[in-house]
Amino acid sequence: MENLFWMQCLTAINGQTLQLIKPGSPRGVKGAGVYNMHKIKCFECGSEITDPFLDACPKCGGILTIETDLDAVANLKPKDLREKPLNVWRYAPFLPVKCNVSLLEGGTPLYDCRALSKQLGVKEVYVKYEGANPTGSFKDRGMTVGVSKAIELGCQTVGCASTGNTSASLAAYAAKGGLNCVVLLPSGKVAAGKLAQAMFYGAKVVMVNGNFDDALNVVKSLADERVLYLLNSINPYRPEGQKTLAFEIVDQLNFEVPDRIIIPVGNAANIWAVYKALSEWKALGWIDKMPKLTGIQAEGAAPVAKAFKEGSSDFQPELNPETIATAIRIGNPASGRKALKAIYDTKGYSTTVTDAEILDAQKLLGRKEGVGVEPASAASIAGLVKLRNEGVIDSDERVVCVCTGNVLKDPDTVIKSCGNILNAEPNVTDVKRVID
Numbered sequence: 001m002e003n004l005f006w007m008q009c010l011t012a013i014n015g016q017t018l019q020l021i022k023p024g025s026p027r028g029v030k031g032a033g034v035y036n037m038h039k040i041k042c043f044e045c046g047s048e049i050t051d052p053f054l055d056a057c058p059k060c061g062g063i064l065t066i067e068t069d070l071d072a073v074a075n076l077k078p079k080d081l082r083e084k085p086l087n088v089w090r091y092a093p094f095l096p097v098k099c100n101v102s103l104l105e106g107g108t109p110l111y112d113c114r115a116l117s118k119q120l121g122v123k124e125v126y127v128k129y130e131g132a133n134p135t136g137s138f139k140d141r142g143m144t145v146g147v148s149k150a151i152e153l154g155c156q157t158v159g160c161a162s163t164g165n166t167s168a169s170l171a172a173y174a175a176k177g178g179l180n181c182v183v184l185l186p187s188g189k190v191a192a193g194k195l196a197q198a199m200f201y202g203a204k205v206v207m208v209n210g211n212f213d214d215a216l217n218v219v220k221s222l223a224d225e226r227v228l229y230l231l232n233s234i235n236p237y238r239p240e241g242q243k244t245l246a247f248e249i250v251d252q253l254n255f256e257v258p259d260r261i262i263i264p265v266g267n268a269a270n271i272w273a274v275y276k277a278l279s280e281w282k283a284l285g286w287i288d289k290m291p292k293l294t295g296i297q298a299e300g301a302a303p304v305a306k307a308f309k310e311g312s313s314d315f316q317p318e319l320n321p322e323t324i325a326t327a328i329r330i331g332n333p334a335s336g337r338k339a340l341k342a343i344y345d346t347k348g349y350s351t352t353v354t355d356a357e358i359l360d361a362q363k364l365l366g367r368k369e370g371v372g373v374e375p376a377s378a379a380s381i382a383g384l385v386k387l388r389n390e391g392v393i394d395s396d397e398r399v400v401c402v403c404t405g406n407v408l409k410d411p412d413t414v415i416k417s418c419g420n421i422l423n424a425e426p427n428v429t430d431v432k433r434v435i436d
Contacts, residue, residue, distance in 0.1 A: 037069040038096040040236055043338060052153055055223060055234045063334060064236040065276075066096055070283055078255060078286055086251065088141055088244045094280060095240055097148040101177040105140040106244055108132040110252040110400070115368045116381075120388050124398040126258070127371055127381075128249055131406030135197055137327075138245060138270065138404045139169035145241030146231045147173040156180060159228035161215035163266070163326050164194030165405055170231055171201035182228055184208055184215040191326055191374070191410035211321065213332045233269030234334045242273035243280075249400055250278070250287060257287050259397040264379040264404055265295040265304050265350070266328030268339035274402075275342030291400075293348040295339055296383030298323035298358065298376075301331055304339050308350035313340050324355040324413060327376035327405060349392055353382035359417045361385060365403070372407030380404075 040049040044062025057064065073093045084090045088106035109129045117125040130138035147170070150158050158174050159182035160166050167183035174181035181203040185195070187210065198205050208215045216232060223230035231238055250257060257278075263271045271293055281287045297305040301321035307314060318331035333339065343350055353361075355375075362378035364385070365371050373381075380401040387393045407414060424430040 037072050039067045039069075040064055041067045052149075053223075053226070053229065055220065055230050055232075055236075063234055063338065065338070066236050066240050068094060068096070068280055070280060073284070076284075078251075081251070086248065088144055088241060090251075091244050091247045094243065094247070094277075095145055096237060097145055097240075098152050099148050100144070101148045101151060101173055102144050103134040103140065103172065103176060105133050105144050106248060108248070110249060111369060111371060113365075113369045113371075116365065119368065120385065121395050122384075122388060122393065122399055123396050124258075125384065126249075126253075126398075126400045127365070127369070128245065128400055128402045129371060129373070130245070130402065130404045131373055131377070131409075135165075135169045135172045136193075136406035136409055137165040137169060138242065138402070139165045140173070141244050142233070142238035142241040142269070142273075143169040143173040143231065146170075146235055146238040147177050147179065149237040150179065150229045150231065151177050153229070155229040157182065157228040158231050159183065159219050159222060160230065160232045161185075161212060161219045162194075162198075162232075163212050163329055164191050164198075165327050165409065166232065167203065167205070168194045168197035168201075171198045171203035174203065175201045180204075180228075182206065182219075182222070184219050186210060186212045186215050192412055193406075193409040212330050213317070216334070232334065233267050239269045239273040239276070239335075242270055243277035245270070245402065246274040246277035247281070250281065255287065256398075257289050258291050258400045260292040260294055260348075260393065260399045261402065262294045262296060262380040262383050262399060263402045264325075264328050264376050265297050265339060266301070266330045266333065266376065268295070268304060268333040268335035270402070270404070271295050271342050272335045272338035275338075275346065290346045293342050293346045294383065294387070295343055295348070295350040296379045297350070297352050298325045298328055298379060299352040299354045301329050302352045303331065304333060304336050304343075305350040305352045307336070307340055308343060313337065313344070315340070323358075325358055325374075325376035325379055326410065327374065328379060349387065351383060351386060351392075353379055353386055357382040357386065359413075362407075362414075363417070366407070371403065373403040374405040374407055374409040375413055377403035377405045 042057035042062045045060045086107040111127045133140040157180040300323040303315040321331035361382035422434045424434045
């Protein structure tokens with residue numbers, strides 16, 4: 001089956017010559033200003049990796065991670081960062097790239113949701129609204145760093161497997177950097193807003209007859225053949241950009257760490273990136289505690305939450321994941337073990353929410369706070385509601401919910417969940433009738 005997918009994908013992209021490496025530097029590139037020294041390490045066995053094109057450990061097959069050289073920033077102070085605008089590149093000293101392919105990502109709002117806080121009986125509830133990024137999701141934080149690294153390595157073609165947001169983001173940043181882009185999508189149920197973006201920005205879009213994990217296996221094979229540079233979250237550089245989500249939350253709270261950060265979990269790189277970011281700042285003495293990292297999964301795609309419930313540090317993949325929240329419809333999360341470490345190390349929590357709870361939370365946030373998020377993003381709000389009702393979240397907590405994508409990413413689901421449009425004759429009397 002995998003070989004068939006691989007051959008189909010090669011056939012699909014054969015109309016254009018795609019190469020991994022080319023000389024020269026594409027357009028849209030600026031210097032990042034500061035280059036942080038780092039090492040690539042295997043998360044599983046700790047081996048140091050010297051080949052920057054690898055996405056797995058050659059010794060044990062483990063997922064890779066970046067070890068940041070904190071000695072290089074030991075003399076830096078938080079106030080030094082604030083000399084630059086609030087965006088991803090304010091935190092350049094913590095990012096392992098030399099160049100900068102940017103669409104001015106980051107600097108997203110941190111909303112103080114007082115109506116939601118009052119309704120749920122929680123001291124403070126904030127929403128970190130990642131839908132305000134250039135392509136409408138948190139993926140832009142990772143892609144600005146990932147595509148910058150691709151250019152630094154001399155790559156010509158980048159690619160990914162995606163349930164939607166990753167493809168939209170990669171296509172935009174590849175266009176900005178002057179790179180070819182190939183995205184593989186699972187068959188069916190890719191939200192229209194995300195598919196439209198990937199096509200609009202000029203990516204070669206290939207829909208494979210399988211789920212996300214099938215698509216990821218194929219694109220990994222293409223990367224192994226050096227057809228493209230892989231920019232899924234198994235790429236160790238992409239989560240480094242996603243670290244800035246946590247940096248911004250703490251920065252916006254004036255370096256007062258919240259009690260809990262609630263994050264939707266799909267492929268699980270985001271919760272790991274938040275953990276890694278805060279661990280770095282704690283090691284530097286910039287913060288004095290870690291928040292309880294709380295991962296929320298959809299009931300139909302919940303290998304991490306199930307492992308947490310069992311007290312396990314590993315998970316069993318979900319063979320046929322299914323949820324209306326397409327952005328987290330992933331059965332075999334690449335960073336699943338990393339996510340579990342982040343949750344356990346911070347005395348956090350993980351649970352599941354149903355599709356109905358997700359849709360209710362999506363409308364609750366929109367109608368209480370005027371914040372529009374896609375279904376997967378609303379998983380964090382649904383988790384907040386559930387865990388508050390169960391007594392896991394205390395009334396005196398300061399909670400930040402990460403909402404990862406814009407409501408317009410999945411307009412069809414929104415329209416279906418919001419009831420019928422009212423109809424009236426073109427006169428005041430009939431309009432009054434229907435609105436009453």
